[in-house]
C-alpha cells in the first residue's frame with residue numbers, strides 16, 4: 355500500500371513538472387528532448403503524431419522534482435525500461451477544423467515498430483505488459499487529458515519490445531542507431547544518438563560549435579574527433595544519483 359501511494363504521488367508530481375514549462379536551464383534540456391522525440395505529419399488533412407518517450411525523458415522529468423528521491427526515480431525507471439514506449443495520436447481534420455480521431459484499436463492494429471535491421475514489431479497486448487507499467491500509464495492518462503484536451507484523450511501509449519531478437523536495445527538514446535514507427539503509409543524515423551542528450555563539440559579547425567551527433571563540421575568540413583563529441587550530458591537524474599546518498603537515507 356505504501357509503495358503504491360508513493361508511485362501515485364511521484365507520477366503526479368512528475369506530470370505537474372512536465373506541464374509547468376518554466377524556463378530554467380534544466381527544462382531547456384527537456385524541451386529539446388521533447389522536440390527531438392516527437393514526430394508530426396500533417397498531410398492531406400491527416401494529423402498524426404508519434405512520440406517516442408525514451409528513458410532519459412522520464413529520468414529528466416522526475417529529477418526536476420526536488421521531492422523525488424533517487425530510489426523513487428530508479429523504481430519508476432525499472433517499470434518502463436523493458437519497453438520501447440511510443441505515444442501515437444492519429445486524426446483527420448474536417449472541413450471546419452474539427453478533428454476526427456482514430457480509435458485505439460485502429461492505431462494498435464496499424465502501428466509497427468521497425469528496428470535498425472528492418473524487423474517489424476507489433477505493440478504488446480494487455481496480457482504481455484507488466485501490471486505495474488500498466489498502472490503507471492493509466493495514472494498518466496488523465497494528466498495528458500488535462501494538458502491537451504481532446505488530443506490527450508486520443509493519445510495512445512503503445513508498448514513495444516525493448517530489445518531486438520539479438521538482445522540489443524531497439525531504441526537507445528545514447529547509441530548510434532535508428533528505428534522507425536510505421537502507421538499505415540506514414541513513417542517516422544529517429545536517428546540516434548539524440549542531440550538533446552549529447553554535449554556539443556567544438557570543431558578543432560574553425561572552433562565553431564557543432565552538435566554532439568555530427569561527424570563533420572558543416573562550416574569547414576573538418577572531421578570531428580569522436581573523443582570530444584559523443585559525450586553524454588549529465589542529466590539531472592545522474593547528478594541526483596551521484597549526490598543522492600542523504601536523500602536515499604531519508605526514504
Ligand SMILES: [Zn+2]
Pocket residue numbers: 557558559560561562571572573574575576
Ligand atoms: Zn569547422
